[in-house]
Amino acid sequence: MPELPEVEITRLGLMPLINHKVSQVVIRNSSLRWPVNLALNSILKDMPLVGLQRRGKYIFASFPIGTLIIHLGMSGRLCIASKKSAVQKHDHVDIIFNGPENKILRYRDPRRFGSITWTEDDPYQHKLIMSLGPEPLDNEFSADYLYEKLRNKSVCIKNAIMNSHVVVGVGNIYASESLFQARVQPHRPAHKISKDEIKSIVDAIKDVIENAINKGGSTLNDFFDVDGKSGYFQNEHHVYARKGMPCYLCDHPILQITLGQRSSFYCKNCQK
Numbered sequence: 001m002p003e004l005p006e007v008e009i010t011r012l013g014l015m016p017l018i019n020h021k022v023s024q025v026v027i028r029n030s031s032l033r034w035p036v037n038l039a040l041n042s043i044l045k046d047m048p049l050v051g052l053q054r055r056g057k058y059i060f061a062s063f064p065i066g067t068l069i070i071h072l073g074m075s076g077r078l079c080i081a082s083k084k085s086a087v088q089k090h091d092h093v094d095i096i097f098n099g100p101e102n103k104i105l106r107y108r109d110p111r112r113f114g115s116i117t118w119t120e121d122d123p124y125q126h127k128l129i130m131s132l133g134p135e136p137l138d139n140e141f142s143a144d145y146l147y148e149k150l151r152n153k154s155v156c157i158k159n160a161i162m163n164s165h166v167v168v169g170v171g172n173i174y175a176s177e178s179l180f181q182a183r184v185q186p187h188r189p190a191h192k193i194s195k196d197e198i199k200s201i202v203d204a205i206k207d208v209i210e211n212a213i214n215k216g217g218s219t220l221n222d223f224f225d226v227d228g229k230s231g232y233f234q235n236e237h238h239v240y241a242r243k244g245m246p247c248y249l250c251d252h253p254i255l256q257i258t259l260g261q262r263s264s265f266y267c268k269n270c271q272k
């Protein structure tokens with residue numbers, strides 16, 4: 001699943017579409033996680049795209065009268081295509097823009113767990129968005145905040161920081177990498193983590209997320225940016241998907257356990 005860095009990279013890659021007007025919306029398959037509004041062609045025709053924001057793993061494509069709230073789900077991808085680009089099996093929605101290049105915002109999703117939701121209300125107050133926790137790179141996400149949020153939680157620390165109501169966008173890859181950087185084992189109960197350790201976790205999350213964005217995200221399975229380019233952060237993974245390989249710091253074999261039905265990776269020697 002694309003995590004916050006990959007979604008942010010996607011948003012940035014779509015910025016050249018801003019101020020272009022929609023000429024047509026083609027919906028080949030409306031059966032995503034929730035049905036795509038079949039009236040989008042009539043709603044968006046001749047409307048300019050005026051902004052692109054991100055909240056957690058959601059992208060907001062803003063138009064003068066409303067917003068498309070887009071989630072990539074497990075296997076979704078947004079790319080910029082041209083009219084010469086061949087339509088592939090899982091290309092479900094095209095937003096075609098005016099202009100000499102006839103750029104197309106194309107949504108591709110083999111598993112169809114993603115969503116494209118239209119709203120004419122404040123997207124930040126949408127039911128999908130309003131209960132989300134703070135952004136990891138915002139000042140609101142601090143050691144004081146996380147400590148108070150988790151001090152009475154018995155859930156393991158990795159699952160706690162992956163909870164989007166606690167903090168958004170910290171998925172499986174970046175939770176594993178952040179806890180390694182903070183030297184905290186992923187299965188420890190959240191309420192038994194000291195405040196100093198919480199500070200290390202917060203600092204690590206911010207550092208790992210920012211570094212991943214700068215490196216173009218982690219290209220695992222089928223994630224590529226809007227131009228089809230791969231990211232490079234996976235070359236810096238210290239623990240994720242490295243089961244049995246030596247830790248870069250101590251040579252101890254990286255261990256794999258399952259937490260909340262997700263594979264978790266850590267170094268027993270470096271993380272306490």
